[in-house]
Amino acid sequence: MKDNIIVYFSAEGTTKKVATSLQERLNGDIFEIVPKHIYSKSDLNWMDKNSLTTVEFNSEVRPEIASSIDNLDQYQNVYIGFPIWWYIEPRIIDTFLDKYHDKLHNVYLFATSGGSTIEKATSRIKSMYKDINIVKTGTFNNVKAIDEFLK
Template identity: 45%
Template sequence: MSNVLVAYFSASGVTKGIAEKIANENGYDIFEIVPEEIYTPEDLDWTDKNSRSTIEMNDKEFRPPIAESCDVSGYDIVAIGFPVWWYTAPTIINTFIESVDLSGKTIKAFCTSGGSGIDKCVSDLANTYPELNFAKGMRFMGDVSKAKGWIEDE
């Protein structure tokens, strides 16, 4: 079996719950991507054009600073989880990807979302980082029973 790291960003706790379930049920290591400045409910108000998350998502070059990164060298597969923001991955995911060396690794993105799927998120990331190996992503709504098969199948 290959070594798997579950790295995730969670603004409200939903993605954290899914990531912990995936890691705990399958014996994977886990790493939380924590912003240097935690997002408040006001920051996450997508209806406010001046909210922090709206400003960040409207600037594709913006990289919110993260509190710390991690060493991914011992892993073959890195599963990266996040909530879908504006139909794609939050820019903090770019910060994480750019802070670690993912070359030669299989990257499996997973998301939590009430309505948006994962496909646009994965294609956006693959277009931004064409040198990396992004596999098919998956959206989770609470049930993670398919996670092990999805993560470990080529």
């Protein structure tokens, strides 16, 4: 059994930075959820009702993941990070959880955002994947938040 893996999705780089620093601090492995379709700047425009992310938010689509991992059940602790989109997790996180929810031991959720907390995403994930053992969650918009989380 291994200790820690950090799994993350990041469209614009912020969550990636946080995930990398978490990996260094926890001395774990890292896995990036890479979308088959890379989100463009216009896909990410939340002001546009027809942008891809707005359309995805309003549906239960499961965007395809291009990367894959087959040994997740070897990890005691799985840290899953994502940006908050429309107050909740991006649909591609649901794609990941659909596929891997029964392979996860202890789960730690973390998010970056423009200010929203991870709370709504946590309740949504808890209600959709009742078998996941969520140990702790955190919104990492500054280094202090990560320090607090790791205490």
